[in-house]
Amino acid sequence: MNQDTLKRGAAVLAAITVVVAAGGCSNKAQDSGSSAASGGAGDVQTDIGVEGTTISLGVLTDLTGVFAALGKDITNANTLYWKDNKVCNTYDVTLNVNDTGYVPQTGVQLYSGMKDSILAMQQTIGSPINTALAPEYTADKIVNFPSAWAQTLTEIPGTGVVGATYAVEIANGYDYMFKQGLLADGDTVGHIYFEGEYGANGLAGTQAVAKKRNLTVVEAQIKSTDQDMSAQITQFKAAGVDMVALTVAPAQLASAAAAMQAQGLDVPILGSNPVFAPGLLQGPAAEKIKKDLYVASPVSAFDAHPDLLKEYQAAYPDATPSLGVLVGIGMSEIMKQVLDSACDNGNLTRQGVLDAFNALTKVDTGGVVVPIRGFQAGTSPSLQSFVLQPADVPGGATVVADAFEGEFAADIAG
Amino acid sequence: MTQFLSLLLNGLSLGALYALIALGFVIIFKASEVVSFTHGSLLLLGAYSIARLSDRIGFLPAVLAGVALTAAAAFVIERVVINRLRGAPVISLAIVTIGIDIILLTELIRRIGSDILNVPHPWGGKSFRIGDVGISQNRLIATAVAGVLIVAFFLAFKYSSWGVAMRASAEDGETAALMGIRLGRVSALAWIVAGALAAVAALFLVGAPTPGVSAAAYTVALRAFPAAILGGLDSTGGALVGGLLIGLAESFAAGYQDQLLFLGRGFGDVVPYVVMIAVLLVRPSGLFGTKELTRV
Numbered sequence: 290m291n292q293d294t295l296k297r298g299a300a301v302l303a304a305i306t307v308v309v310a311a312g313g314c315s316n317k318a319q320d321s322g323s324s325a326a327s328g329g330a331g332d333v334q335t336d337i338g339v340e341g342t343t344i345s346l347g348v349l350t351d352l353t354g355v356f357a358a359l360g361k362d363i364t365n366a367n368t369l370y371w372k373d374n375k376v377c378n379t380y381d382v383t384l385n386v387n388d389t390g391y392v393p394q395t396g397v398q399l400y401s402g403m404k405d406s407i408l409a410m411q412q413t414i415g416s417p418i419n420t421a422l423a424p425e426y427t428a429d430k431i432v433n434f435p436s437a438w439a440q441t442l443t444e445i446p447g448t449g450v451v452g453a454t455y456a457v458e459i460a461n462g463y464d465y466m467f468k469q470g471l472l473a474d475g476d477t478v479g480h481i482y483f484e485g486e487y488g489a490n491g492l493a494g495t496q497a498v499a500k501k502r503n504l505t506v507v508e509a510q511i512k513s514t515d516q517d518m519s520a521q522i523t524q525f526k527a528a529g530v531d532m533v534a535l536t537v538a539p540a541q542l543a544s545a546a547a548a549m550q551a552q553g554l555d556v557p558i559l560g561s562n563p564v565f566a567p568g569l570l571q572g573p574a575a576e577k578i579k580k581d582l583y584v585a586s587p588v589s590a591f592d593a594h595p596d597l598l599k600e601y602q603a604a605y606p607d608a609t610p611s612l613g614v615l616v617g618i619g620m621s622e623i624m625k626q627v628l629d630s631a632c633d634n635g636n637l638t639r640q641g642v643l644d645a646f647n648a649l650t651k652v653d654t655g656g657v658v659v660p661i662r663g664f665q666a667g668t669s670p671s672l673q674s675f676v677l678q679p680a681d682v683p684g685g686a687t688v689v690a691d692a693f694e695g696e697f698a699a700d701i702a703g
Numbered sequence: 704m705t706q707f708l709s710l711l712l713n714g715l716s717l718g719a720l721y722a723l724i725a726l727g728f729v730i731i732f733k734a735s736e737v738v739s740f741t742h743g744s745l746l747l748l749g750a751y752s753i754a755r756l757s758d759r760i761g762f763l764p765a766v767l768a769g770v771a772l773t774a775a776a777a778f779v780i781e782r783v784v785i786n787r788l789r790g791a792p793v794i795s796l797a798i799v800t801i802g803i804d805i806i807l808l809t810e811l812i813r814r815i816g817s818d819i820l821n822v823p824h825p826w827g828g829k830s831f832r833i834g835d836v837g838i839s840q841n842r843l844i845a846t847a848v849a850g851v852l853i854v855a856f857f858l859a860f861k862y863s864s865w866g867v868a869m870r871a872s873a874e875d876g877e878t879a880a881l882m883g884i885r886l887g888r889v890s891a892l893a894w895i896v897a898g899a900l901a902a903v904a905a906l907f908l909v910g911a912p913t914p915g916v917s918a919a920a921y922t923v924a925l926r927a928f929p930a931a932i933l934g935g936l937d938s939t940g941g942a943l944v945g946g947l948l949i950g951l952a953e954s955f956a957a958g959y960q961d962q963l964l965f966l967g968r969g970f971g972d973v974v975p976y977v978v979m980i981a982v983l984l985v986r987p988s989g990l991f992g993t994k995e996l997t998r999v
Contacts, residue, residue, distance in 0.1 A: 353813055484969055509960060510968035514922040516913040519713040520957035520971065527706035539819060543914035551830035551912055552709060552837040568819045573828030573841075573911045 336638040338408030344380045347407040351414045354391030359613045360414050366617025367411050369604050377632035393421040409642055411624055430639040432646045434620040439486045444667050447643050451620050452587020452659050454669040455561050456494035456701050461674035462559045462585030463498040464695025471557045472532050477505040479525030482536040483513050491536025491561045497701050522548035533558045539566035546574035562586040567685030584677045587659050588615040591684040598683055612684050619658030626652055659692045669702035705835040710958040716842035718950020719849035723904040724927035725942035727897030732936050733873040734893030740800040742901055743924035744807035749773040749902030750909045750916040751811055754820035762823055770902040777898025781891050812918045821915040828911040845907030929979035935992020949975045
């Protein structure tokens with residue numbers, strides 16, 4: 290097992306490279322029967338997606354659909370990471386980037402086009418696409434990192450959710466709110482959530498906390514296309530809520546904040562990580578959002594990693610970086626640790642990579658992503674979350690609580 | 704009581720915007736006998752162009768330019784496609800408009816991406832409050848503007864020569880044509896007006912308390928569709944009543960969802976369609992629609 294414990298903040302990328310170079314894997318000789326890779330790879334067994342000293346990883350992202358901005362940031366970060374890092378200090382990694390436009394059917398077609406040339410999937414954006422591809426990923430023994438945190442994704446063998454599931458994440462958020470005195474036992478909470486897996490998972494977190502702390506929960510289910518949260522906020526105001534929880538998208542956060550302002554509902558807001566987008570800070574509800582929003586998040590923010598921001602801006606001067614950059618760097622770092630471990634075991638076949646993935650027990654990404662405790666089917670890969678607050682800085686948010694495990698996390702995580 | 708009044712106010716303001724959009728459906732249907740599904744993308748086009756242009760030329764000029772652009776787009780659709788297919792079955796025309804809608808929508812969504820574009824309304828997120836009942840200034844202004852436009856439209860419809868020509872052509876196109884009314888011109892003007900109304904509705908629909916311009920703004924037009932149908936697709940008064948009914952039903956269903964739990968969560972989303980079906984079961988031509996008489 291290759292465990293790199295890296296300092297936070299400065300030079301995360303460079304440090305990772307150095308640590309791996311110094312103390313990383315040795316290419317142990319393996320039993321006969323292995324197809325030895327040429328070059329400096331020694332006797333590492335390989336099958337699909339490794340040519341000489343080059344490993345090919347797939348990326349199914351969204352560059353033209355509704356999540357295009359996020360997809361670009363994550364993909365750029367993946368690319369930037371692999372430019373500076375090698376597996377086992379030997380193998381270069383090339384990314385086979387494909388744009389799904391956030392259409393599951395396109396994703397399935399693109400995967401079948403590249404599946405014979407890739408070792409694993411660095412990134413697959415979108416729960417629907419991940420779900421659509423789950424049977425193929427399972428059959429092909431693909432290790433994959435989604436950019437979603439739903440509980441159901443943890444059930445797919447080889448799929449590594451990059452942080453705590455939505456239920457654990459929001460429960461950690463509650464823990465923070467209790468500790469800061471923003472919420473108290475016996476209070477009333479209004480929770481607006483999307484129908485479907487994402488919303489249900491977030492709501493499950495709220496319900497679990499409510500049971501322990503005797504909270505009254507006013508639930509409001511909406512569709513992802515709903516734009517006006519006025520009626521839900523009116524309902525919450527009538528119920529006298531002390532906090533609003535949101536497991537929705539940025540659009541609904543903007544509306545909820547504006548409606549709270551209009552109706553004078555002056556209580557804090559706790560959000561799951563997808564609720565926030567830096568663009569909200571230009572909208573009419575910016576002041577309310579900056580003052581009252583707390584986001585439970587699996588990734589840190591740029592204020593804790595200024596060098597990453599600098600490096601990203603140097604490589605992509607025209608981009609407006611979001612926290613997707615940190616997600617991209619984090620998932621690449623975890624992939625590197627999986628591949629290093631597989632290489633260390635002398636087996637860079639798909640099965641070898643999957644075995645290395647399943648055997649991980651601790652992943653530290655230098656504070657970019659919360660510490661991962663390993664990927665077990667049906668359980669949250671992490672018990673920890675950061676808490677962020679919006680601010681006028683690159684990425685739109687700063688860290689107000691470093692990665693921590695709240696008191697409810699272990700019970701919910703499974 | 705506060706909750707009731709808040710929901711009532713919210714429902715009315717939302718309903719006024721639905722009425723503006725529904726009015727567009729009705730005008731087009733009366734003038735060119737087309738059930739137009741292009742309204743969602745026209746609405747989004749209006750919102751998108753106002754948001755984009757605001758940065759460059761300022762809010763008010765951007766609003767004027769956005770409304771003009773959307774009206775022009777509607778005009779082009781009418782001239783290039785609808786007018787050439789005059790006489791084609793109603794179903795074919797409706798499906799053609801779905802096709803146009805998809806093309807326009809895809810391009811707009813591609814341009815918007817995952818961004819939320821903000822329209823810099825001078826009134827921003829400010830609110831207006833009487834006691835405990837609050838509403839965003841944006842919605843209040845929207846209701847007033849929608850009211851003025853609807854009254855102006857009714858007057859124009861009744862007294863202007865265009866209004867008379869349109870009513871005549873809706874009543875009996877052939878006779879109207881024989882009387883010297885140029886059906887093509889009436890139809891083109893109807894599309895222009897409908898496009899402009901959609902852009903005005905869009906201007907307010909992307910302000911507080913709804914977020915800025917995102918791809919989801921498109922779905923609002925779909926909710927105005929049941930408003931037009933339940934009012935009677937050929938009745939302008941029906942569009943107004945239908946719009947308000949749908950706005951109120953949606954607001955109350957979402958605001959009282961705990962009391963309506965026996966109907967399942969998320970009832971607020973389906974309520975426009977439930978109201979529409981309920982009305983149509985009782986009055987198949989809609990509340991104010993003209994009954995079709997067929998002699999046998």
